[in-house]
Amino acid sequence: MSKDILVTTAWPYCNGDLHIGHIAGAYLGADIFARYQRLRGNNVLMVSGSDTHGTPITVRAEEEGITPREVVDRYHPRFLTLWQKLGISYDLFTETDTENHWQVTQDFFLTHLKNGYIYKDTMKQWYCLDDQQFLADRYVEGTCPYCGYPEARGDQCDNCGRILDAIELINPRCRICGGTNLEIRETEHFFLDLAKLNGPLLEWIKEDKEHWRPKVLNYTRAQLESGELRGRPITRDIEWGIPVPVPGYEHKRIYVWYDAVIGYYSATLEWSHLTGQPDAWRTWWTQPEARTYYFIGKDNIPFHTIIWPGMLIAYGGLNLPYDVPANEYLNVEGRQLSKSRRWVIEVLDVLERYDPDPWRYTLTAIMPETGDVNFTWEEFIRRNNDELVATWGNLANRVLSFAYKHFDKRVPTPGPLDERDVELLRASEAAFDEVGGHIDAVRLRAALRAARRLAESANKYLNEKEPWKQIKTDRAAAATTIYVALQVIDRLKVLFYPFLPFSSQKLHEYLGYEGNIMGRQWVEEVREKERKHLVLRYDGSDIPIRWEATTLQPGQSLRKPQPLFRKLDPKLAEEEVERMIRGSQGA
RNA sequence: GGCGGCGUAGCUCAGCGGUAGAGCAGGCGGCUCAUAAUCGCCGGGUCACAGGUUCGAAUCCUGUCGCCGCCA
Numbered sequence: 048m049s050k051d052i053l054v055t056t057a058w059p060y061c062n063g064d065l066h067i068g069h070i071a072g073a074y075l076g077a078d079i080f081a082r083y084q085r086l087r088g089n090n091v092l093m094v095s096g097s098d099t100h101g102t103p104i105t106v107r108a109e110e111e112g113i114t115p116r117e118v119v120d121r122y123h124p125r126f127l128t129l130w131q132k133l134g135i136s137y138d139l140f141t142e143t144d145t146e147n148h149w150q151v152t153q154d155f156f157l158t159h160l161k162n163g164y165i166y167k168d169t170m171k172q173w174y175c176l177d178d179q180q181f182l183a184d185r186y187v188e189g190t191c192p193y194c195g196y197p198e199a200r201g202d203q204c205d206n207c208g209r210i211l212d213a214i215e216l217i218n219p220r221c222r223i224c225g226g227t228n229l230e231i232r233e234t235e236h237f238f239l240d241l242a243k244l245n246g247p248l249l250e251w252i253k254e255d256k257e258h259w260r261p262k263v264l265n266y267t268r269a270q271l272e273s274g275e276l277r278g279r280p281i282t283r284d285i286e287w288g289i290p291v292p293v294p295g296y297e298h299k300r301i302y303v304w305y306d307a308v309i310g311y312y313s314a315t316l317e318w319s320h321l322t323g324q325p326d327a328w329r330t331w332w333t334q335p336e337a338r339t340y341y342f343i344g345k346d347n348i349p350f351h352t353i354i355w356p357g358m359l360i361a362y363g364g365l366n367l368p369y370d371v372p373a374n375e376y377l378n379v380e381g382r383q384l385s386k387s388r389r390w391v392i393e394v395l396d397v398l399e400r401y402d403p404d405p406w407r408y409t410l411t412a413i414m415p416e417t418g419d420v421n422f423t424w425e426e427f428i429r430r431n432n433d434e435l436v437a438t439w440g441n442l443a444n445r446v447l448s449f450a451y452k453h454f455d456k457r458v459p460t461p462g463p464l465d466e467r468d469v470e471l472l473r474a475s476e477a478a479f480d481e482v483g484g485h486i487d488a489v490r491l492r493a494a495l496r497a498a499r500r501l502a503e504s505a506n507k508y509l510n511e512k513e514p515w516k517q518i519k520t521d522r523a524a525a526a527t528t529i530y531v532a533l534q535v536i537d538r539l540k541v542l543f544y545p546f547l548p549f550s551s552q553k554l555h556e557y558l559g560y561e562g563n564i565m566g567r568q569w570v571e572e573v574r575e576k577e578r579k580h581l582v583l584r585y586d587g588s589d590i591p592i593r594w595e596a597t598t599l600q601p602g603q604s605l606r607k608p609q610p611l612f613r614k615l616d617p618k619l620a621e622e623e624v625e626r627m628i629r630g631s632q633g634a
Numbered sequence: 635g636g637c638g639g640c641g642u643a644g645c646u647c648a649g650c651g652g653u654a655g656a657g658c659a660g661g662c663g664g665c666u667c668a669u670a671a672u673c674g675c676c677g678g679g680u681c682a683c684a685g686g687u688u689c690g691a692a693u694c695c696u697g698u699c700g701c702c703g704c705c706a
Contacts, residue, residue, distance in 0.1 A: 262638080262639080265638080375639095375703090376703085413647095426646070441668055444669070445668030446668085447668095448667070453667090496648090507674095509673090514667070515665085515668095516667095518667090
């Protein structure tokens with residue numbers, strides 16, 4: 048029976064390029080999950096988009112003397128390129144600065160207001176007398192009240208790392224004009240009444256959460272049970288963002304955290320319109336059996352297990368998250384990734400020098416599912432050479448080459464199977480349940496390990512059967528062995544497909560099949576009434592494989608095989624580390 | 635200060651109540667179809683430390699030490 052599954056990922060801030068920590072934290076896992084579920088025949092929709100609002104964007108814009116929209120126009124297309132190069136198969140990757148998203152967000156706001164979940168209150172904020180405006184946290188700098196660092200930002204001190212309330216700053220300065228002519232004034236804002244949602248959220252968290260990761264569940268439960276939730280401001284005194292749809296508040300904007308999570312829903316609506324099925328979104332949002340998965344990093348847990356579910360309850364009628372498989376952090380060479388300290392491995396950059404599948408492989412093998420992990424270049428090279436190339440790529444290559452050379456470039460016809468043949472074939476059938484079960488439970492490291500074990504079994508099988516000896520004495524026996532081995536690598540092609548779609552596509556072709564198993568990705572321009580924006584779309588409806596043991600036809604013509612993966616020179620590890628150290632100096 | 639996590643073979647980690655595991659590194663051997671790839675064997679650990687629960691604990695509980703996050 049086909050299930051309806053909505054797969055979403057965190058919405059990346061559109062103010063810079065993504066690094067491998069982002070990929071390992073959220074985006075890659077979501078793609079593996081989505082590709083697998085599609086092969087299972089489930090009704091999958093995977094959506095996300097660029098987060099275009101908030102001070103990270105405006106700060107970036109000011110640093111470069113351009114508009115926020117120009118920042119978005121630079122980085123959003125780069126995200127679209129990255130998804131295509133890495134094979135992240137969003138059915139729709141859009142952005143938040145669209146008429147659709149604005150309208151849906153304003154609808155949420157007004158519905159929350161009508162339902163009594165939004166209230167007005169005043170808060171204290173710095174006001175710049177020279178600029179005659181309120182200053183959002185990121186627009187005030189001053190001395191940190193805790194460590195005395197003179198360059199602390201209003202939201203956080205970069206020196207001691209503390210989260211600050213801007214009004215605590217000593218000797219505050221305006222970041223817009225540089226002046227110190229500031230005073231604290233009261234400003235009126237709208238607040239989401241999370242206290243009112245505490246009870247309903249507690250009820251929700253108690254039922255059917257056994258599949259949640261312990262860390263996510265414990266954290267959420269602790270917050271809901273002990274920490275009394277407090278109202279959270281939804282609006283800010285800035286100019287970039289979605290206007291507040293209430294007369295008299297035209298100069299305020301909706302706070303980015305509120306509109307960004309609504310993107311999960313608005314993107315589904317946009318997809319429905321683009322595909323000409325205006326009601327299709329209901330499949331995932333209103334049918335109780337539908338499941339929604341949110342792939343995010345651990346810093347985002349409360350937004351997805353408390354705030355967004357609360358917003359959905361307050362809105363009414365929409366499905367709450369089924370699972371929030373949050374990942375932890377990926378460090379590199381023992382140091383935390385940091386854009387400001389220039390300690391990053393940017394994905395678009397490394398994809399200039401390396402193929403996508405080795406990254407997908409390594410980042411899955413060390414995916415931070417239960418704790419922080421450490422990526423090293425040395426391990427990347429080792430996993431590529433010892434696991435991808437030696438175990439899997441070489442298995443495919445040795446079998447294909449043998450068949451191509453000795454059996455007239457065709458799949459040989461097998462004779463009677465012996466126990467050993469049957470044993471391996473059975474293991475390859477069982478692997479679909481084993482690997483699939485792990486992916487269903489979002490245990491992707493375990494899933495990849497299980498697939499690799501089958502490849503190891505196939506290598507053992509060949510060494511025991513020794514078809515290179517059989518071919519000299521008993522051609523029929525060699526034919527059976529090679530048929531069995533081809534059958535198994537054809538199945539491994541499917542088993543590895545969610546993780547390594549690019550190389551599975553190649554193998555699919557070497558085995559003599561036709562057709563595209565990766566699906567098709569394309570960028571298109573969406574025109575609304577007054578604005579237009581770029582989106583990435585995906586069509587996997589023609590994919591000719593399913594999540595089940597394949598049966599290879601004897602006599603099928605093979606194509607000339609090529610190695611699936613390249614070996615990497617171990618010296619590269621040192622070079623890459625040096626490149627990073629050089630890049631970080633002067634930061 | 636509060637909350638949480640981690641501490642298992644030289645290295646990276648899995649196991650989370652029933653006689654210590656994998657990969658890599660090291661040593662030896664088999665094979666030669668394959669990207670000198672593969673396959674087999676060997677050495678190597680008082681599972682941080684101290685108590686407790688249990689017929690039985692790396693696995694549960696308490697405390698100590700050492701790292702690391704998040705929040706105050």
